[in-house]
Amino acid sequence: MxxxxxxxxxxxxxxxxxxxxxxxxxxxxxxxxxxxxxxxxxxxxxxxxxxxxxxxxxxxxxxxxxxxxxxxxxxxxxxxxxxxxxxxxxxxxxxxxxxxxxxxxxxxxxxxxxxxxxxxxxxxTAALGASAYAGIPLTARGYATSVRFLTYYKSDVVTDKEWKELAETNDTLVWYMSSETLDTVVEKLTQHQISADKLLAVAEQATTPLQNIHTCSLYDYERQLKGMVFLSPSLVIIGKVVALHEQFAWIANSYSKEHxxxxxxxxxxxxxxxxxxxxxxxxxx
The missing domain is CATH 3.40.1010.10 (Tetrapyrrole methylase, N-terminal domain)
Known part of the structure; x- marks a missing residue:
């Protein structure tokens, strides 16, 4: 042109x-x-x-x-x-x-x-909207020192050394465009012995009337969430701050599979x- x-x-x-x-x-x-x-x-x-x-x-x-x-x-x-x-x-x-x-x-x-x-x-941005509507303060004092925005859409995006560092950090990890690769994200973090008090939240269609928030321990992921197909957009939050969702959630899940x-x-x-x-x-x- x-x-x-x-x-x-x-x-x-x-x-x-x-x-x-x-x-x-x-x-x-x-x-x-x-x-x-x-x-x-x-x-x-x-x-x-x-x-x-x-x-x-x-x-x-x-x-x-x-x-x-x-x-x-x-x-x-x-x-x-x-x-x-x-x-x-x-x-x-x-x-x-x-x-x-x-x-x-x-x-x-x-x-x-x-x-x-x-x-x-x-x-x-999605991280701030989803976390707020889920009642999850991303940098709550005593739970996290900072927050990282990440994505995992193909295998060479994160190196093995980086997986180890991500498993050990006290940061809240927010994963964009990663719900379809979540099995691998959880597997890599648990392989590197991520702390059991760092929980997982998947926010489906956050901030909309069809919002659903799914939470579990990363070590219970295979039993509770593995194989689930999440609706787009879905955002993944991993960290100690996810524990606050149960106490401060102010929106009920819709349990809808509408788009x-x-x-x-x-x-x-x-x-x-x-x-x-x-x-x-x-x-x-």
Whole structure:
């Protein structure tokens, strides 16, 4: 593609972890002004319906690995450049926070390369939303000295030396995008003799009406949770602080297996009130 510098602008904005009321006022303001919204799969449709202005174009550019459905990052980059090149205000709406495991670097590099003005709007990331709605203070005094945000999506991401250090640390460990590899995470930590008072919590669809929190000892995991298929998004918290969930949980589990965030196969790019329908880049997954 060859584009000239533009007067359009891209807003890299956070949608929060699920609860529509956890969206920042700044993100809401930009959604009310946007010509185009490029939304992740883990963006609440309630947010879209409530805040995107009539006449704006909404394009779902999500990734759903379990079903083999994914919008390539190159396509997302092309959409940003294409719409900014038409002098439009584009909101790239990301689930959680804009900077935590979000591919924001690829998009920033594209915007800089094409001299497209941009802003970054932070938000409530999944770790903070899930832990708060589960009643688990991540750095509670006497339980943890700090917290780490991690991911384990393939075998070479964490070395054996690092597994040993993770098992021994007093930090709270928060694992993104790791519910499908949880068997291995638990196996590695228990192999390295992680302390028995460090518990496991899996937060399914946290901060939504369909929230479920599952807790157990890592050494009881095989009997209690192994083999369970957790609904997306699911966040894993490991540490002594998980023990506080039983005392301070303020939301009851829903025990529902409904999807708060619709699978991509059930979504069609939404075009409001006669917005342009000739965009060849629109993801129809």
């Amino acid at each position: 060859s584009y000239q510098p533009t007067k359009g602008k891209v807003i890299l904005a956070a949608a929060g972890p699920g609860d529509p009321e956890l969206v920042t006022l700044k993100t809401v303001r930009f959604l009310q002004q946007a010509d185009v919204v490029l939304a992740d799969r883990l963006v609440s449709e309630d947010i879209i319906k409530a805040h995107v202005k009539p006449g704006a174009e909404v394009i779902y550019v999500g990734k759903q690995c379990r079903r083999g459905i994914s919008t390539p990052q190159l396509t997302i980059n092309e959409l940003l450049v294409h719409h900014a090149g038409r002098n439009q205000l584009v909101v790239r709406l990301k689930g959680g926070d804009t900077g935590i495991f979000s591919n924001i670097l690829d998009e920033l590099e594209t915007l800089v390369a094409y001299q497209i003005p941009y802003e970054i709007v932070p938000g409530v 708060y965030f619709k699978p991509l196969t059930g979504r069609v790019s939404t075009i409001h009130d006669g917005a342009a329908k000739d965009n060849k880049h629109v993801n129809r997954a």
